[in-house]
Amino acid sequence: MSATVVEVEKVEKMKNKPEDDQLGFGKYFTDHMFVMEYCDETGWGNPRISPYEPITLDPAAVIFHYGQTVFEGLKAYRTNDERILLFRPDMNMKRMNKSCERLSMPPIDEAEVLDYLKQLISLEKDWVPSSEGTSLYIRPFIIATEPFLGLAPSKQYKLVIILSPVGSYYPQGIQPVDIKVEEQYTRAVRGGTGMAKTAGNYCATFNAQSTASKQGFSQVLWLDAIEKKYIEEVGTSNVFFKVNGEVITPELTGSILPGITRMSVIEMLRSWGIPVSERKISIDEVYEYHQEGALEEVFCTGTAAVISPVGAFEWRGTSININDKQIGDVSRRLYDTLTGIQTGKIADPFHWTTEVK
Amino acid sequence: MSATVVEVEKVEKMKNKPEDDQLGFGKYFTDHMFVMEYCDETGWGNPRISPYEPITLDPAAVIFHYGQTVFEGLKAYRTNDERILLFRPDMNMKRMNKSCERLSMPPIDEAEVLDYLKQLISLEKDWVPSSEGTSLYIRPFIIATEPFLGLAPSKQYKLVIILSPVGSYYPQGIQPVDIKVEEQYTRAVRGGTGMAKTAGNYCATFNAQSTASKQGFSQVLWLDAIEKKYIEEVGTSNVFFKVNGEVITPELTGSILPGITRMSVIEMLRSWGIPVSERKISIDEVYEYHQEGALEEVFCTGTAAVISPVGAFEWRGTSININDKQIGDVSRRLYDTLTGIQTGKIADPFHWTTEVK
Structure with a gap:
């Protein structure tokens, strides 16, 4: 909280704000953005809020050639009494630094950047939508900007925060989705960058995702790269299985993104007395549990959907339906409680929310 | 060769050209660059040569968030009789399209872009240096530019070609290098993007490379991600082992970049009657061959160094020296022949070189 109030250059003419039902995801951006720069000699500096405007980089900037970059994603919610939560x-800031470490990038001062982020949201508070399920998506990212084609970490970086009002993930109410188990492509492997939120992990999944979409699936389930057996993630979400009353989620082995919703779900389930285990779980095992009638619920967790129930899996030509393609009780309770806390509708016993003044 | 002459906007004031002995790698850029753009509705268009100038992108451009991009690297050489080769x-253009396919990006017209590339080099021909070992490095790259945070292939792209005069890789003559076998980090895995020339593959290696450099090694040797046993690449080069008169190089399994120097070396060795096999080769095997006195030479291949002999490996605390840390006969002959062909000093029986008029 030691950060000073940043310099603000306001836009001359504000944009028209889209209607809540037109928002979608990541299409509209607010009037301002936050920027700060790093160079090896002086560290991070020049923090400022400017009009939302293009980024201008030398064509030899490291980001364009060697992809040195990290990002985060989180949301601001408007409460019924007009507070912004x-x-x-703090967990996003912490994870951003973990990602930076893997990508050979300089760390940020977590508290300072969080304070800047709040100053930006405070300025843009009218952009936080209020309809059910909407929010202001916050995208901090750091890009390597040094104009040098040698294979080495950049000596210059730019940290940018942009804001995008986003619509409800479930405009028609929650619908459990069909998931294809991906056999050909791989998302990540031990010793790689899977645990970091970095650009290269995402473009690598477009191919598999496009093919699955054409086949009528909502997302793909990623298996481990080594044995093509153990479950890692679904799309860009973490995944949970409720089996005989116990909830199981893949343990963080280095190739799985440590989701903040994932972490919160684990803490919440434990607070409810529901056993949770973080361990390896194979796709064979999931099919066996289903065969035995023990597979009660499957759901994904992430910032975008919060909780996304899985209705069916397709693996090597065999489909299984989960809980008759209905949302399960635990999934529903998690969704209602998490979104309730996020939007200030219910009490926050975990002290997870922070108000933007 | 059907491409028309592109529109050229010349710089008003040309830069001072650096001296050949100051060049280094990827630090200096020429006066002009080539640019063309793609959008889903109209395909590739608006090809032009402009002054070398910053690229201006929306902060939400896909390249910054999901790293959708591919690149290539090749060189132009000045011959003694002042031709540019x-x-x-054509192989770089072909590989660029292969990379595009993996990254869900639209293909380019290979012949057309090659023709544009030649027009750019022709305009910048005074930038091609002439000292021994120098060349003009050519960096074509395509970046995803659509301002959209949804996880999907971009609908807009920019193709850019920049040129950088580069110094000799061996200003002090060829020195075989010490290589550390990397055990912790991983470069690529089957089903991933290892065979594509895309940014995310490169930033992922900075950590391992920095650690190895601090320990006094020139590069790391990458093992396969699955068994951590089979040899894949060295740094960003392909690698060859001469064992009992036969030359062995790892087969292209999907996680190894299909190098154009690699391909040329294989063809050249075969033309000389030296047996070459592309197959799996494990690090244990290499150490056994050394033990038996059968490991005669090891060398890396790539655009930057052409041929880079390996003097020693370090793996799990055991170092082995190769050929008394001297460059071997085959490595030397390959280097002399390849660089001789590239610079027009010797005949080109393979028809590998193309003149820029």
Whole structure:
């Protein structure tokens, strides 16, 4: 909280704000953005809020050639009494630094950047939508900007925070989705960058995702790269299985993104007395549990959907339906409680939310 | 060769050209660059040569968030009789399209872009240096530019070609290098993006490379991600082992970049009657061959160094020296022949070079 109030250059003419039902995801951006720069000699500096405007980089900037970059994603929610809440933003700052470490990038001062982020949201508070399920998506990212084609970490970086009002993930109410188990492509492997939120992990999944979409699936389930057996993630979400009353989620082995919703779900389930285990779980095992009638619920967790129930899996030509393609009780309770806390509708016994003044 | 002459906007004031002995790698850029753009509705268009100038992108451009991008690297050489030669540039265009396919990006017209590339080099021909070992490095790259945070292939792209005069890789003559076998980090895995020339593959290696450099090694040797046993690449080069008169190089399994120098070395060795096999080769095997006195030479291949002999490996605390840390006969002959062909000093029986008029 030691950060000073940043310099603000306001836009001359504000944009028209879209209607809540037109928002979608990541299409509209607010009037301002936050920027700060790093160079090896002086560290991070020049923090400022400017009009939302293009980024201008030398064509030899490292980001364009070697992809040195990290990002985060979190949301601001408007409460019924017009307060603005953030959900565990300190965890995003912490994870951003973990990602930076893997990508050979300089760390940020977590408290300072969080304070800047709040100043930006405070300025843009009219952009936080209020309809059910809407929020202001916050995208901090750091890009390597040094104009040098040698293979080495950049000596210059730019940290940018942009804001995008986003619509409800479930405009028609929650619908459990069909998931294809991906056999050909791989998302990540031990010793790689899977645990970091970095650009290269995402473009690598477009191919598999496009093919699955054409086949009528909502997302793909990623298996481990080594044995093509153990479950890692679904799309860009973490995944949970309720089996005989116990909830199981893949343990963080280095190739799985440590989701903040994932972490919150584990803590919440434990607070409810529901056993949770973080361990390896194979796709064979999931099919066996289903065969035995023990597979009660499957759901994914992430910032975008919060909780996304899985209705069916397709693996090597065999489909299984989960809980008759209905949302399960635990999934529903998690969704209602998490979104209730996020939007200030219910009490926050975990102290997960932070108000933006 | 059907491409028309592109529109050229010339710089008003040309830069001072650096001295050949100051060049280094990827630090200096020429006066002009080539740019063309793609959008889903109209395809590739608006090809032009402009002054070398910053690229201006929306902060939500896909490249910054999901790293959708591919690149290539090749060189132009000045001959003693002042001609400018390219080395197998058609292969770079072909590989660029292979990379595009993996990254869900639209293909380019290979012949057309090659023709544009030649027009740019022709305009910048005074930038091609002439000292021994120098060349003009050519960096074509395509970046995803659509301002959209949804996880989907971009609908807009920019193709850019920049040129950088580069110094000799061996200003003090060829020195075999010490290589550390990397055990912790991983470069690529089957089903991933290892065979594509895309940014995310490169930033992922900075950590391992920095650690190895601090320990006094020139590069790391990458093992396969699955068994951590089979040899894949060295740094960003392909690698060859001469064992009992036979040359062995790892087969292209999907996680190894299909190098154009690699391909040329295989063809050249075969033309000389030296047996070459592309197959799996494990690090244990290499150490056994050394033990038996059968490991005669090891060398890496790539656009930057052409041929880079390996002097020693370090793996799990055991070092082995190769050929008394001297460059071997085959490595030397390959280097002399390849660089001789590239610079027009010797005949080109393979028809690998193309002149830029």
